[in-house]
Amino acid sequence: MTHAVLTGLMLGGMYALIAMGLTLQYGVARIMNLSYGEFLIAAAFASYWLFTGWALSPLLGLTLVIPASFGVSFVLYRVLLTPLVRRARTRDALEVESILATFGMMFIVQGIMLALFGGAYYSYSFLAIPVQLLGESLALNRLMAFGLAVVIGLALYLALTRTRIGTAIRAVAVDPSAAQLVAINVAQTSALAFALGGALVATAGVLISMFLTFSASSGVVFTMKALIIVVMGGVGNLLGCLVAGLLLGLSEALVATFVDPGLTLAVNFALFLTVLLVKPAGLFGKAQR
């Protein structure tokens, strides 16, 4: 039981970590980023490259990858997505157009990774050592990823609720037109949220690369997972992300241990459906009029 709960928590933390970036990109900047998983894998490759080529620990690698991905995402938003934002009459129109644009971007990013690394699987070992926690042995790298997910989640939550810029971001998430009326620079704030999302997904990519085997084509799995968690938790809501991620992780581990590992996906989707039926806007989402 202890082991199931612990692995569930760690898996859930990883899920939440994967999804937090998307909730910012989708919830605030209103960009339904279909190339999200590809950016995660790109960060994983960056970490692999730094670790095997330069013997740079992934944790130190983070200090390079995070600013780089923040910058790349910011520029992407400014160059590629701002024209779409300007052109879109409504938020729904922007969503559709961003889906198309990022769908294309997915192939570009994937193509670059295929050209650089080929299609093979990659994996490396970092901190893959057992640690004892409550009498169970767990992998240190997974435990650390979980810890960081919680820390990042809380820090971001505090930043969004306690700071001025955080409040602005939330205001844009709720109503971009009204936000303009109170002198919030919506374009700037959206770009910031998108770039922040990019930095988060890169962090997730680096942490995940420490224990998951990945290839240039495995991004889509993460996009799907993130999307489910974001929708389940309520679009644009960080706390929702954390709760939904943990819920999925815990249910997966418990079902795998006590029922059948073959039913984990079924339970995941059952949970997802139930949430959608009971609260269509997600666990923490506000119903739209």
Place this chain on the structure above:
Amino acid sequence: MVSSVFRLAAGLLAVAGAFAGTAQAQTSVKIGYAISRTGPNAGGAAVSTIPNYELWVKEVNAAGGLKLGDKRVPIEVVQYDDRSSAEEAARALERLISQDKVDFILPPWGTGLNLAVGPILNKAGYPHLAATAVTDRAPELAKRWPNSFWLLGTSADASKTLVELLTKLRTEGKIGDTVAMASIADGFGIDLSGAARPALTAAKFKLVYDKTYPIGTQDLGPIVNEAKALNPDVFIAFSYPPDTIGITEQARIAGFNPKVFYTGVGTAFPLFRQKFGANAEGVMGIGGWSGDTAAIKDYLARHKAASANGAEPDRWASAVTYASLQMLQQAIERVGKIDREAVIKDLQTGTFDTVIGKIKLENNMPTKYWWVGQWQGGEFYGVGPAANEGARSAVVPKPAWQAQ
């Protein structure tokens, strides 16, 4: 009137075209393939198939080309990405056949796609050397499509050989009779576990754990932990590459070290050794090769030298894939011209000298396979079937996991 003139003209054009065709066939042999460069199959194709196709073409052309009669004709390659999709693979092959008019076609990677393109290659009369497909329907397909050759065997055989090995180990008193088995709920995992279950029961093994998990499962901790709690003598995972790595990693973390630790596809990948280093020692898995033969050693060296990043072949389908190309080459050269029907005939009846030894097919399938391999001293040697030439004896019990 107009139509008869038109028909005459068309006929003339066709004749001219045929002449042009022969003229072309003499300057180069066109070989086409559609392979998964993107999509979920890319990981397998990039290890087992693409490097071998490229290596073979490079070597043949370096020698001047394929020997047709008394002259050498270089290979010209036409290739597409099938994006890991059966429809795309079918479309690409139709295009290779009708538009590019290639002389020979090399198969795609994986069981699913080989099954998907089987009818197309059969209809068009191209030899189909499926070197990366494992299916229980292989004998039946070989009969239905006489142009198809199933070089990697059947999953029933794979499971049977594993159980035979376990039975032998039990007779020798090296293991008890409890087995824990986990398998992926996808084609290959279902086939293998489906064949292993009755074979284990028939051999009087106790199956204490038998669960499947969905493809893309990211944390295999619960499975490993459950299996560990039951303390089995044998752990079998019919897994795919990412989970093979994941399960082995989890077992090491959890200190789960059964006497026999067997994982599925991916155990034979060079990535496995690179990732686990000394901890790979004693791990068994599907595949294996006769790593001590001069032919394999030479192949390994050439493969490493030819790939851009010095990549090694995997220790299962890679050598078979390369052998299938050698067979195709020898068949073409014996026939001496581009005559696909004669080449198919030669493949069915001839004897071939390859990196995995002499091959003579029976009913379009080889007579021996490596089904169980084990990492021993940094090399993944074939240990089962034990009757195979060059089979090593299995190291059991598996040595303890080391701290990394």
